[in-house]
């Protein structure tokens with residue numbers, strides 16, 4: 262799932278190209294009975310309203326809050342996109358074609374968007390699962406490619422964003438200037454008896470950290486993922502704080518992590534996956550200097566944790 266550095270990379274990419282453009286139209290083939298009545302374009306009725314409100318609006322800016330991409334429009338409206346497991350937003354020139362679905366004579370036809378020009382938008386299969394499209398006034402498009410169709414797209418009033426269901430429970434931004442060591446400590450100690458990996462990933466405590474960066478933060482700061490926050494010394498908490506800030510900054514510098522589906526708005530891979538010290542390195546040698554440990558993998562709080570049993574101390 263895209264985490265803070267990936268969502269940041271996408272939002273920055275959109276901010277570089279979208280302001281000043283108008284929305285000519287929007288399109289989707291998301292349609293899910295599960296989302297009936299919800300404020301999500303996967304509900305057909307909601308999408309009708311969404312379309313009516315978005316068409317003709319000017320795009321003012323794009324940024325993010327936690328793992329949510331926010332596209333601010335004229336008329337005090339904001340499109341919120343949560344890319345979830347496999348979604349990512351792309352920017353390019355697309356054309357719509359109609360293809361026959363498999364199933365013989367009774368087969369229905371389906372609309373499919375394809376990037377017009379050769380390159381990663383057209384040639385990388387991870388960019389080809391387009392389920393939501395913004396058609397822009399400059400002949401270009403913003404496409405949401407989402408293989409597993411878990412992404413969320415909705416429309417909110419800009420002035421009510423912070424109190425919206427999607428954003429109101431998010432913790433502070435760990436890359437902000439005022440996110441100090443004492444803020445970090447206070448947030449983690451709200452769950453004194455939790456397991457530190459799960460606590461780090463709790464969006465209501467700190468926004469933006471997920472599975473990859475939590476593994477890397479804990480490996481770097483010598484803390485076992487099942488440690489209790491209340492038992493972690495001040496020295497180690499300081500180490501964790503420094504690791505959190507530096508690894509998220511590094512993730513942004515390397516254009517995000519593309520070990521899985523994530524691509525930037527041009528459809529290109531980030532490079533943070535080349536820098537992993539622990540994530541997805543099960544059974545490999547620990548890369549910590551002077552450590553002879555082997556990387557383990559264990560499910561903690563429903564997520565795979567990767568860690569070194571030798572240098573990452575269990576504190577409970």
Ligand SMILES: [Zn+2]
Nearest residue numbers: 547552554569
């Ligand atoms: Zn180790």
